[in-house]
Amino acid sequence: MATERLEIVCPAGTPAALRTAVDAGADSVYCGFNDETNARNFPGLNFSRAEMAVGIAYAAARGVKVLVAINTFPRAGSEALWHRAVDDALACGAHAVILADIGLLAYAAERHPDRRLHLSVQAAASNADAINFYAETFGIRRVVLPRVLTVEEIAAINREIDVETEVFIFGGLCVMAEGRCSLSSYATGRSPNMHGVCSPASHVAYAEEGEDLVARLGGFTIHRVPKAVAAPYPTLCKGCFQTGDYRGHIFEDPVSLDAATLMPQLARAGVRALKIEGRQRSRAYVEQVVRAFRRASEAEAAGQPIPKSELWRLTEGQQTTAGAYRKTWR
Amino acid sequence: MELTVGPLLFHWATDAWSDFYARLADEAPVDRVVIGESVCSKRLPLYADRITEAVERLERAGKTVVLTSLALVTLPRERRAAAGLFAQTGHEVEIDDLTLMRWAGKGDDAHCPGFSIGPLVNVYNESTLRFFAARGARSVCLPPELPFASVASLAAAAQPLGIGVEVFAFGRVPLALSARCYHARVHGRTKDSCQFVCDRDPDGMVVRTLDGQDFLAVNGVQTLSYNCCNLIDDVGTLRQAGVTALRLSPHSGDFVSVCRAFRSAIDGQGDDPAALLPGHIPAMPYSRGFMFGATGAE
Numbered sequence: 001m002a003t004e005r006l007e008i009v010c011p012a013g014t015p016a017a018l019r020t021a022v023d024a025g026a027d028s029v030y031c032g033f034n035d036e037t038n039a040r041n042f043p044g045l046n047f048s049r050a051e052m053a054v055g056i057a058y059a060a061a062r063g064v065k066v067l068v069a070i071n072t073f074p075r076a077g078s079e080a081l082w083h084r085a086v087d088d089a090l091a092c093g094a095h096a097v098i099l100a101d102i103g104l105l106a107y108a109a110e111r112h113p114d115r116r117l118h119l120s121v122q123a124a125a126s127n128a129d130a131i132n133f134y135a136e137t138f139g140i141r142r143v144v145l146p147r148v149l150t151v152e153e154i155a156a157i158n159r160e161i162d163v164e165t166e167v168f169i170f171g172g173l174c175v176m177a178e179g180r181c182s183l184s185s186y187a188t189g190r191s192p193n194m195h196g197v198c199s200p201a202s203h204v205a206y207a208e209e210g211e212d213l214v215a216r217l218g219g220f221t222i223h224r225v226p227k228a229v230a231a232p233y234p235t236l237c238k239g240c241f242q243t244g245d246y247r248g249h250i251f252e253d254p255v256s257l258d259a260a261t262l263m264p265q266l267a268r269a270g271v272r273a274l275k276i277e278g279r280q281r282s283r284a285y286v287e288q289v290v291r292a293f294r295r296a297s298e299a300e301a302a303g304q305p306i307p308k309s310e311l312w313r314l315t316e317g318q319q320t321t322a323g324a325y326r327k328t329w330r
Numbered sequence: 331m332e333l334t335v336g337p338l339l340f341h342w343a344t345d346a347w348s349d350f351y352a353r354l355a356d357e358a359p360v361d362r363v364v365i366g367e368s369v370c371s372k373r374l375p376l377y378a379d380r381i382t383e384a385v386e387r388l389e390r391a392g393k394t395v396v397l398t399s400l401a402l403v404t405l406p407r408e409r410r411a412a413a414g415l416f417a418q419t420g421h422e423v424e425i426d427d428l429t430l431m432r433w434a435g436k437g438d439d440a441h442c443p444g445f446s447i448g449p450l451v452n453v454y455n456e457s458t459l460r461f462f463a464a465r466g467a468r469s470v471c472l473p474p475e476l477p478f479a480s481v482a483s484l485a486a487a488a489q490p491l492g493i494g495v496e497v498f499a500f501g502r503v504p505l506a507l508s509a510r511c512y513h514a515r516v517h518g519r520t521k522d523s524c525q526f527v528c529d530r531d532p533d534g535m536v537v538r539t540l541d542g543q544d545f546l547a548v549n550g551v552q553t554l555s556y557n558c559c560n561l562i563d564d565v566g567t568l569r570q571a572g573v574t575a576l577r578l579s580p581h582s583g584d585f586v587s588v589c590r591a592f593r594s595a596i597d598g599q600g601d602d603p604a605a606l607l608p609g610h611i612p613a614m615p616y617s618r619g620f621m622f623g624a625t626g627a628e
Contacts, residue, residue, distance in 0.1 A: 073454035076483035103457025125428065126404050129412070133432040148509035153404060176506040176553070177402055180450060182475040183505050186555055186626035191475060193452065218625055221539035241537045241545065246516045250537060250548065330510045330521040
């Protein structure tokens, strides 16, 4: 039955990527406005008000829902910018807004009591009590679970809550509890919570030093590799550091998340939707990933094995992990 | 302006833990002491039987004692412990994870003389502050990454709401939390098999870049700054902005002298309260970057 198939929630950083995701089989698409109200506030990405309205209409005509992420934490004294983002997204016909901040949830719940509010992963609601607090207080209809939980814990949460759960399945992997991390802010002054950026390119510098290629963030060395090796982007928590005699990736290797093989377990755990990370990725990438996961969700719903080879191709040359979904990751 | 001692974030030997709170009770000129485990629930059983004695001694010395919640609550026993905090009579509770908001200010906390919001809950703006004030929070310790402009806005909004605003004023700054234990990872273990290896680093395990720059400090599942936040020279500015309390985060060494130095700064005694700070604790450069600089590390 169609209603049982896992919903595939796809990223769109641009209007073109939105159309690509819709055409490739997305069930829903998430995106944000081109300002600091969303957690992927990168140069050249995201939507103007007009583009959002057009994008939502394009998706709606094809039965696809658009979810608008307004998931940074409004700055004191400037909340009106975030309030307008909520009002405008809903006026454009967004299926839901994805919010993290308590004050913004309170605003949206009061002004738009009949509209769908989704709780962003940035709210880091990591157990049934926290989720039920948001549900009882603001009427949230869905929670995007933080990437700190095992599949078993997700199943236990779903037994105790009435709202839908959405989990990350593929793409970038935060190793810290999202929405509660100031690492980027410490090194660069720019943070996910306040500015919608993490380890921003504006603060990255590459340098050739002797036989090495060095990647620095805010002046701190994150990677130092031989010139022949491609230096990964210096995302702070994936850096190579030293402590005592230990030298290595203290927090996490430069890996990305691929939990495709866990789709049947996640479905059995009561998960409603699978989220693909990557609003900053290209249209070609979005197209491939969305197609693959749409087929995988259809296979899962039909009780067929997940077509692995296709998903492997997408992470070619890159290490992947199932992250916190397996307890041994901790 | 009040002085609050935040929860001891690091894993100390049980006797060192007891001695720290005994000396704090007897000698430190502070108003509030937040006590309990906020970082890792595995540590709590190791000193849980010492808490009652420490609380009694602090209260005999006239300090207000506040019980902290865990900062990242996922396991069933962690949820039970969180819910149980409100059942303990007579002590204010500091909420460092919104799990407890399910019960706070809704009558389930009738035995509890009140609750406050800790620095690991995201209070970035006036609407969020109003929400917690309406729910009955007595005070909010703002997130350490907030710049002074935000602190000033929030402190101004707090006054008519009758809610106190505290800022993180001394100590390595909590930057991140994870489900993964990095102390265990570095020592080739997992969180479940950690054997409490975090007890080797009473002020956190220093993380350096491959170029030898001091960068961060790891404390089990928590990551902190290498630099030590120190706002002792900014006490006047903060007070003028309407900040009602300063938080001092415990470190090894002569922490009582840290408390005394800040008390002198608040009371306006002496020409240079900063000179009273003990010459250190572990060597940690001071920083006021998050509040006043371009980056937190500045």
